[in-house]
Amino acid sequence: MATQIxxxxxxxxxxxxxxxxxxxxxxxxxxxxxxxGKRGIQQSRAFCTKRCLLGLVNGGALDRDxxxxxxxxTDVHRINKSTFLALMGAQLSQTLDSDFQPCERPGSxxxxxxxxxASHGYTVIAKCTxxxxxxxxxxxxxxxxxxxxxxxxxxPIHLGNLDLQLPYYYEGIAKLTHVMFLGYGGTPxxxxxxxxxxxxxxRQAEKCMNAIHGRDVLHRxxxxxxxxxxxxxxxxMIIDFERAEMRRARPVLGQLSINRKRKSASDxxxxxxxxxxxxxxxxxxxxxxxxxxxxxxxxxCTRQT
Ligand SMILES: [Zn+2]
Numbered sequence: 001m002a003t004q005i006x007x008x009x010x011x012x013x014x015x016x017x018x019x020x021x022x023x024x025x026x027x028x029x030x031x032x033x034x035x036x037g038k039r040g041i042q043q044s045r046a047f048c049t050k051r052c053l054l055g056l057v058n059g060g061a062l063d064r065d066x067x068x069x070x071x072x073x074t075d076v077h078r079i080n081k082s083t084f085l086a087l088m089g090a091q092l093s094q095t096l097d098s099d100f101q102p103c104e105r106p107g108s109x110x111x112x113x114x115x116x117x118a119s120h121g122y123t124v125i126a127k128c129t130x131x132x133x134x135x136x137x138x139x140x141x142x143x144x145x146x147x148x149x150x151x152x153x154x155x156p157i158h159l160g161n162l163d164l165q166l167p168y169y170y171e172g173i174a175k176l177t178h179v180m181f182l183g184y185g186g187t188p189x190x191x192x193x194x195x196x197x198x199x200x201x202x203r204q205a206e207k208c209m210n211a212i213h214g215r216d217v218l219h220r221x222x223x224x225x226x227x228x229x230x231x232x233x234x235x236x237m238i239i240d241f242e243r244a245e246m247r248r249a250r251p252v253l254g255q256l257s258i259n260r261k262r263k264s265a266s267d268x269x270x271x272x273x274x275x276x277x278x279x280x281x282x283x284x285x286x287x288x289x290x291x292x293x294x295x296x297x298x299x300x301c302t303r304q305t
Contacts, residue, residue, distance in 0.1 A: 044101065045116050045123045047184035050233070053157045056122065057081045071121025079120060085160040088117050088181065093165040100126065102170065104187075107225070109133040109242055111170050115181065124159060125184055128168060128176040136242040137161055137180045143241040147215050154208035155238055157183035185237035186230035193295045196229070202292050204236040209288050212238060213281040216247040222288045224295055247277050 045068060048056075052066035056077050062069050072078065079087065092100065092115075099116035103125070106112075110133065115126035129137050144151065144158035151157045159181035168176040189201070205227060212219060219226075220243040228237040 044103070044114055045121070047114070047123050047125070050152045050157065050183055053122075053124070053159070053183040054152045056084060057151075057157060057159070068116075068121035068123055081159055084117060084120075084122060085162060085181070087119060088115065089162045089165075091118060092162075092179070096164075096166055096168050100168075106170075107240065109136055110180075111174070111176060113179075115179075125156070125182045127180045127182060128164070128170070129178050129180075130174050131177045133242075134163075134178045137178055140241045140244070141180060143217060143244045143246060146217055146246055147212065147241075150208075150211045150215065152183065154211045154236070155241075156185040159183070182239075184230075185239055186228035186235070188225050189227045189229040189236070189292075190224045190295055192229045192231060198292075198295075201229070201236060202289065205238070205288060205292060206285065208236055208238050209285055213284070216277070217241070218245040218247065218277075218280055218284055220244055220284075222284055222291060224291055227292070 048068055049063050049066045051063040052069065052072070055061055055063055056072075056079070059077070059080060061076055062072055062074075066072070099118050101114050102111055103114035104112035110127045110129040113126040113128055114123065116123040127137065138161060141158060141161045144155065147155050148158075161178065161180045164177050164179055170176050189196075193201075209219070209222070219238065219241065221240060226238060226240040228239055229235075230237060
């Protein structure tokens with residue numbers, strides 16, 4: 001039977017909070033002394049901006065608006081994405097007591113943490129999961145790879161996956177062994193819905209879903225919990241691609257056989273397949289509209305949990 005992630009109290013990911021010391025071999029109480037000698041109470045850092053992480057991934061200039069920029073370099077990033085992942089793996093193999101705290105309500109297959117690369121200040125989301133769900137996170141990583149051109153705009157920036165050498169015992173029940181690093185995308189949109197320009201936000205969400213479909217990806221779990229709102233940038237982000245389906249890329253017209261060309265366009269297998277995909281995309285778009293209208297009908301949509 002698969003490990004179940006226990007529910008936890010919801011809290012805003014930006015709110016500094018107390019962290020529980022975690023040695024990797026079991027839970028200790030809040031305020032207990034960790035291996036590093038620090039007490040368990042820690043202040044949370046601000047997350048890196050999307051522009052900052054795009055610079056890290058693409059080798060661009062620093063984003064002066066990132067709260068952690070002074071630790072990233074002078075003019076350009078001192079490290080790149082692969083070095084970030086290697087250094088983060090080395091850091092987490094030493095201690096989980098600092099710069100690594102749960103920061104959001106758990107999902108069905110993962111717990112979001114706030115992780116800081118202590119040597120360079122990068123602060124990102126670390127989605128952690130038990131061994132039972134590792135394959136789901138590798139699948140999600142492959143989907144993010146397909147969505148690379150729209151990372152940072154409609155979906156979070158993916159910084160890589162790794163296995164934890166020291167497991168994290170979440171709430172004393174779930175043994176978390178694998179982590180996926182992502183840029184911060186915001187908080188669930190249902191927390192903000194009554195304060196937003198709802199039609200404008202719906203148009204943004206449709207645009208994002210169109211961009212995802214444009215990369216031949218069906219999300220397959222379009223629920224309000226998977227639609228985030230970044231209130232600093234007033235932007236929608238779509239997350240959680242564990243169940244997503246990657247469709248085959250469209251064929252190049254020049255590769256069609258002579259016989260296929262003789263058939264009418266609507267009868268060809270490729271035309272039927274593309275028609276089928278278009279129908280699925282349209283259905284998913286309708287589901288998105290329905291879920292978001294559900295937010296407008298009730299204070300909190302009952303289907304979000
Ligand atoms: Zn940064």
